Amino acid sequence: MGTFNFYPALYSLYLSLFEWNGLSPTREFVGLANYTRLLASGEFWNSLWVTLRYAGGVTLLALALGLGVAVLLNQPMRGQALYRVLYFLPVITPTVASGVVWKYLFDPTQGVVNRGLAEVGLVGPSWLSDPSWALVAVIVVGVWKRVGFNMVVYLAALQGIPKTYYEAAQLDGAGPWQQFRYITLPLLAPTTFFLVVTALIDAFQVFDLVYVMTSGGPLGGTDVLGYYLYRQGFRYSELGFASAVAYVMFALIFVVTLMQFRLTRGGQEDG
Amino acid sequence: MKAHWLKAIATAAVALLSLGTAQKLTFWHYWDGANGQVLQGLIERYQKEHPGVIIEAVFVPGGELLTKLQTAITARQTPTMAISDLVAMPLLTQSGALAPLDDYIRQSNLNLADYFPGPLVYGLYRGKRYSLPVSASNLGLFWNKNLFRQAGLDPNRPPRNWDELLRYAKQIKEKTGKWGIELFTQGGEGTTWQTQVYFWGAGAEFLNANNIAPAFNSPQGVRALQFLVDLVQKEKVAPVAPWGLFGRGEAAMVMDGSWMTQFFPQQVNFELGAAAFPYPAGGRPATNMGGEQIFIFQNADAAAAKAAWDFINWFSSTPVQVEWDRSTGFLPVRRSVANDPAYRAWVSNARPLMRPFVDSMAFARPRPPVARYPQISDIFAKYVQEALLGRLSPKEALDRAAQEVAPLLR
Numbered sequence: 015m016g017t018f019n020f021y022p023a024l025y026s027l028y029l030s031l032f033e034w035n036g037l038s039p040t041r042e043f044v045g046l047a048n049y050t051r052l053l054a055s056g057e058f059w060n061s062l063w064v065t066l067r068y069a070g071g072v073t074l075l076a077l078a079l080g081l082g083v084a085v086l087l088n089q090p091m092r093g094q095a096l097y098r099v100l101y102f103l104p105v106i107t108p109t110v111a112s113g114v115v116w117k118y119l120f121d122p123t124q125g126v127v128n129r130g131l132a133e134v135g136l137v138g139p140s141w142l143s144d145p146s147w148a149l150v151a152v153i154v155v156g157v158w159k160r161v162g163f164n165m166v167v168y169l170a171a172l173q174g175i176p177k178t179y180y181e182a183a184q185l186d187g188a189g190p191w192q193q194f195r196y197i198t199l200p201l202l203a204p205t206t207f208f209l210v211v212t213a214l215i216d217a218f219q220v221f222d223l224v225y226v227m228t229s230g231g232p233l234g235g236t237d238v239l240g241y242y243l244y245r246q247g248f249r250y251s252e253l254g255f256a257s258a259v260a261y262v263m264f265a266l267i268f269v270v271t272l273m274q275f276r277l278t279r280g281g282q283e284d285g
Numbered sequence: 286m287k288a289h290w291l292k293a294i295a296t297a298a299v300a301l302l303s304l305g306t307a308q309k310l311t312f313w314h315y316w317d318g319a320n321g322q323v324l325q326g327l328i329e330r331y332q333k334e335h336p337g338v339i340i341e342a343v344f345v346p347g348g349e350l351l352t353k354l355q356t357a358i359t360a361r362q363t364p365t366m367a368i369s370d371l372v373a374m375p376l377l378t379q380s381g382a383l384a385p386l387d388d389y390i391r392q393s394n395l396n397l398a399d400y401f402p403g404p405l406v407y408g409l410y411r412g413k414r415y416s417l418p419v420s421a422s423n424l425g426l427f428w429n430k431n432l433f434r435q436a437g438l439d440p441n442r443p444p445r446n447w448d449e450l451l452r453y454a455k456q457i458k459e460k461t462g463k464w465g466i467e468l469f470t471q472g473g474e475g476t477t478w479q480t481q482v483y484f485w486g487a488g489a490e491f492l493n494a495n496n497i498a499p500a501f502n503s504p505q506g507v508r509a510l511q512f513l514v515d516l517v518q519k520e521k522v523a524p525v526a527p528w529g530l531f532g533r534g535e536a537a538m539v540m541d542g543s544w545m546t547q548f549f550p551q552q553v554n555f556e557l558g559a560a561a562f563p564y565p566a567g568g569r570p571a572t573n574m575g576g577e578q579i580f581i582f583q584n585a586d587a588a589a590a591k592a593a594w595d596f597i598n599w600f601s602s603t604p605v606q607v608e609w610d611r612s613t614g615f616l617p618v619r620r621s622v623a624n625d626p627a628y629r630a631w632v633s634n635a636r637p638l639m640r641p642f643v644d645s646m647a648f649a650r651p652r653p654p655v656a657r658y659p660q661i662s663d664i665f666a667k668y669v670q671e672a673l674l675g676r677l678s679p680k681e682a683l684d685r686a687a688q689e690v691a692p693l694l695r
Binding site: 121 | 351358359376471472527657663667670
């Protein structure tokens with residue numbers, strides 16, 4: 015295992031100090047030049063900004079929707095199991111297949127999305143070709159794929175809250191909103207932390223969805239870090255520079271993970 | 286009787302010897318489906334005609350071939366020979382891993398002058414030739430005859446210059462409500478290689494003569510981009526939208542590849558026409574070109590390299606290329622194939638839509654053979670999009686693209 019995980023990782027760190035196209039017999043040692051070039055590149059900052067918006071959008075929306083669906087599906091109702099399966103399906107659908115299907119759904123004239131909007135009198139944008147809408151479309155799909163997972167985790171957590179808390183609150187005259195606000199939400203806090211961090215880590219590495227739906231376009235509007243890395247390494251054959259991008263991504267994700275450790279430890283002490 | 290025996294023994298001996306010394310060659314390619322089967326059939330025939338040579342063809346998916354070649358070259362575990370898409374050739378020729386072919390070409394009296402000039406641009410590096418073209422494709426105009434009729438245009442007369450193109454497009458939009466022409470507006474290489482056809486048609490160059498500086502921001506280049514921007518912004522006869530409007534009958538004209546002469550007829554429910562792409566008054570006929578090149582690796586030992594060359598020489602010969610192009614629908618890379626009576630008869634009878642594409646090979650141009658081409662193409666496409674969306678004027682867009690491209694060519 016070590017050979018397959020750590021050797022490439024270290025080799026990539028080493029490569030990030032060179033300028034090399036993957037084929038030329040010579041590679042030129044450039045020190046930290048790839049990193050300084052990266053930090054000076056407008057495309058890199060655009061890509062980071064796109065990634066942050068994507069990660070923020072998907073994390074928050076999928077969290078809110080996942081919680082909402084979990085609370086609803088936690089009530090006794092007909093067809094509960096079926097709904098749970100339906101919400102979970104996107105999680106296990108291969109991303110590439112989802113991307114291809116959603117690409118058709120977002121087609122400006124033929125797609126279901128804009129036809130639906132037309133039914134209610136709205137003119138939908140040209141989703142994937144409009145730089146201001148493409149990221150929204152990709153976020154929608156990201157959320158769609160994530161909600162089911164959040165729902166399942168929240169459902170498990172909801173079922174772990176003792177019924178007696180709610181009974182006591184009802185005796186004190188608390189309404190449903192007050193019960194949710196003062197019992198459910200605080201007791202779900204550790205779960206929420208967990209879901210935020212895993213969603214952020216996941217979202218930071220998004221690649222396949224973007225590759226299939228927009229190829230980073232239009233005009234860099236969906237050029238997330240994962241796609242930027244792919245472009246540099248495998249389309250432009252800039253292996254040294256791409257390795258530097260990979261290490262910057264690694265650093266960012268590492269910081270997020272550290273935050274998780276901090277926060278969950280804090281949560282436990284409070285609890 | 287005696288002679289018979291001797292002959293039999295001699296044949297058996299030769300067969301045994303060749304078994305022992307069979308020359309095994311490995312050949313990496315990405316021709317899948319029907320094309321892969323045609324290749325396999327040709328290889329089997331070659332082996333029958335050349336006992337003692339075994340060619341093991343290995344299929345590698347198109348998107349992975351370059352990465353796999355990179356790994357193989359780094360690890361010095363290369364196949365004997367391989368093909369590659371044109372665009373990756375500069376990287377490969379500059380890698381030092383390919384064997385120069387000039388001596389073989391001379392010894393075999395292979396007539397390079399018979400090749401169309403476009404595809405020969407690739408494979409040449411510092412005066413030496415490292416690869417030969419084996420297949421080609423190019424771009425032309427397809428039009429929807431039904432929409433032409435509905436708009437009151439002659440369905441059998443395609444536009445011959447840009448003025449007519451614009452006039453037809455406007456008439457189609459006005460009379461039928463459909464788009465006049467579909468442009469590839471989604472960025473990346475798709476946008477670049479279509480836009481280059483307009484640029485070349487208007488007399489603009491993409492890079493300068495030595496491929497060391499951008500040249501697309503010339504007055505001719507600005508004129509070409511202005512024409513595209515006008516189609517979208519001013520005349521509103523072409524939309525910025527995902528690709529595929531023409532196939533669904535929502536646009537009356539489109540620039541698409543020679544391979545679509547095979548696929549469109551199965552996909553569309555209207556009558557199709559195909560022609561060389563129109564160019565403006567004072568311009569010149571132009572089209573862009575794709576295709577594959579074949580090469581031998583430096584690592585192959587002398588006997589294997591010689592055997593690989595013999596196969597390449599056979600595969601490149603006019604009769605085999607005629608058969609290859611007929612069975613695959615690739616365009617000829619050699620004039621002797623394009624002019625071959627059997628080939629021309631096949632085109633006329635079986636694939637009449639392909640005629641203009643075959644004829645366009647004479648002026649088909651290669652994308653500049655520079656190692657950083659993919660990056661340059663993305664930058665160019667990004668600024669073309671900026672102009673099509675009306676965010677930058679054509680002049681501004683091309684100047685900015687030139688500014689970003691220049692350092693990549695140094």
